[in-house]
Amino acid sequence: MSKLGISKKKKKESIFELDKKSILKFLKTFFLIFIISTFSFYCMIRIIHIHHCSGNAEWKENNNQKYLDVYSDNYYDLGYLTGQKISYKIITLKIILISMSSSLNTSYDKIKQQAKEYIPFILDEYILEMKGLADGASNKLGIDISFNDILIQNTFLDIVYGQLLPQQINPIGCTSIGVNGINNNPVAGQNFDFIKAFENTLSFVKHKLPGKPAIFGIKFGASLNIPMAINEYGVNALITVVQTNVIGEPNIPITCRTRNAFEKSSDIINFLEQFFPLDGLAQTNSFTLVLSDNNSVQSIDVVPGLLSIKNSNQLIRTNTFTDPSWQQFLTNTSYSKERQELVDLLVSNIISDTNNFTYQNLESILKNKPKVCRISDKSSDIATLAFMSRNKFGLGNPIEHTWGVIEF
Numbered sequence: 001m002s003k004l005g006i007s008k009k010k011k012k013e014s015i016f017e018l019d020k021k022s023i024l025k026f027l028k029t030f031f032l033i034f035i036i037s038t039f040s041f042y043c044m045i046r047i048i049h050i051h052h053c054s055g056n057a058e059w060k061e062n063n064n065q066k067y068l069d070v071y072s073d074n075y076y077d078l079g080y081l082t083g084q085k086i087s088y089k090i091i092t093l094k095i096i097l098i099s100m101s102s103s104l105n106t107s108y109d110k111i112k113q114q115a116k117e118y119i120p121f122i123l124d125e126y127i128l129e130m131k132g133l134a135d136g137a138s139n140k141l142g143i144d145i146s147f148n149d150i151l152i153q154n155t156f157l158d159i160v161y162g163q164l165l166p167q168q169i170n171p172i173g174c175t176s177i178g179v180n181g182i183n184n185n186p187v188a189g190q191n192f193d194f195i196k197a198f199e200n201t202l203s204f205v206k207h208k209l210p211g212k213p214a215i216f217g218i219k220f221g222a223s224l225n226i227p228m229a230i231n232e233y234g235v236n237a238l239i240t241v242v243q244t245n246v247i248g249e250p251n252i253p254i255t256c257r258t259r260n261a262f263e264k265s266s267d268i269i270n271f272l273e274q275f276f277p278l279d280g281l282a283q284t285n286s287f288t289l290v291l292s293d294n295n296s297v298q299s300i301d302v303v304p305g306l307l308s309i310k311n312s313n314q315l316i317r318t319n320t321f322t323d324p325s326w327q328q329f330l331t332n333t334s335y336s337k338e339r340q341e342l343v344d345l346l347v348s349n350i351i352s353d354t355n356n357f358t359y360q361n362l363e364s365i366l367k368n369k370p371k372v373c374r375i376s377d378k379s380s381d382i383a384t385l386a387f388m389s390r391n392k393f394g395l396g397n398p399i400e401h402t403w404g405v406i407e408f
Contacts, residue, residue: 051135057081065394065404067204067216075125078207079132080139083222086203087140090133093201093221094149097156104164112148114163115155117250118284126224126256130154133222153221154255161241162248162285162304173336173382175343175372176238177365178290178297178315179357186292189362189389190238191372191398192218192228197379202386204393204404212263216393216406218386225259227289228388232408233266234294236390240319244286244329248304251282267293272300276307283307286329288317292390303329314351316343339371362389366398373397 055072068085072078083090098108119127130150137145173193181187192202198220206216217229227237237258252260261274268291275289282304289300299315301308301323308323320336327333343365350361366387367373375397376383384397392403 051077051080051139053077053080055081057085059085062404062407064402065204067206067393067404069206071208073210075129075209076132078209079129079134080136081132082205082207083133083136083138083145084140085136086205086219086222087137087145089201089203089219090137090145090149090153090222091141091143093153093198094145096197096201097152104160106164108152111152111156111159114159114250115148115151118155118158118253119151121250121252122256123260126259129224130222137222150222154223155253157220157226157241157255158248158250158253158284161243161287162283173319173339173374174238174240175339175366176240176288176290176317177343177347177362178238178292178299179347179351179362180297180313181357184295186236186295186297186390187357187359187362188236188238188290188292188297189359189366189392190228190240190290190387191366191384192386192388193374193382193384195379196376196381196383196385199383199385199395202395204386204395206406206408209263213266214408215259215262216408217262218388218393223255225255225262227254227258227287228386229258229262230390230406231262231265234390235262235265235267235271236292237261237271238290238317238388240288240317242286242288242303242319242321243331243335244303245331246286246303246305246329248284248286249282251284254284254287268296268298272298272309276300288321290315290317301326314344314347316340316347318343342368342371359389359391363398363403369399373399375399 054077057068057070059066060069070081072081101108101111131147134145134147134150174190176190178188201221203219205219206214208214213231213233215229215231217225220226227239230236257275261271264274265271271291283302286303291298297315299310299317301321318336318340320340346365351357365372373384374382386395387398391406393406394401394403
């Protein structure tokens, strides 16, 4: 009986060992199939989106600051070349927007549907560029980036700050300065402040198309252009977004509106004509602009359906309105007021003491910590993520990072 018991026990153990081997063999086979399938899918995506482009794109470095230099004969190829080079920025922004959509009481699919409402207002050439961005990024990543993903990245500022108006999230922060120096030589620049988690979605890009001026500016993921840029004619735009209680409507996205204005402008007057077309004031969200060319500076305050243009030798704009009659539009009338008053005072004191305002003065103010230059390691905090003047640029903050020189 004991021998029989031992025999049965050994038989059970051998069956158990056999099952373990079978499971391990199955897992190894499954893992191998998964790897092969994933690699095949990756290759298929890259092959589907392969395209031979006119032009070239390469990362360049100036004083430890990188920027993408890209040129092409057409909009699609410009987008494709750019999409390949900034593919990581594009997929990072997509992941962030998917993850943060629930905090905005919406979903990525709902944002996608809202973004599609802007398509009728977008010029065909910019649609082509967005398609190129999607294909170029897909080819590089081996992951499908759709046109709708690119469309969202070109409309999310309009949607979030124009339609969703989420008062529960931290307001965007920026400080822009425009001053007429000696001989009406404008000095202008800004800090770009945003939620820290977005820092890896930003890139500076200089691009050139035939018959169009070269444009140098910052991109959010796959955005065509946001108004923190300058063209080779010296037209410069600086933006601060303002949270208001005024709902915007689908119209020309601010990224496309900015691109169009820079492509057709040799001075501030041209820019205003293109950015604010004569057929109406249909803006998608609320913001301020500081504009400068080689001879003058102006500021524009905007809420959907209303704008105010000011000419002055000293223009300071943060994420608020200074006009008393415009306080009614603000969701938080106290937000950014201290920063606004501080920068006004700093600029005024310099002009009063020296009767001049230089780029050294500008840079020293943009380094003012903690109100103007905000530094944080927390991904949920507002921090200074980039900075730019009419002749210099940089990712990071101006205290810890060097300034690159803009070259046309």
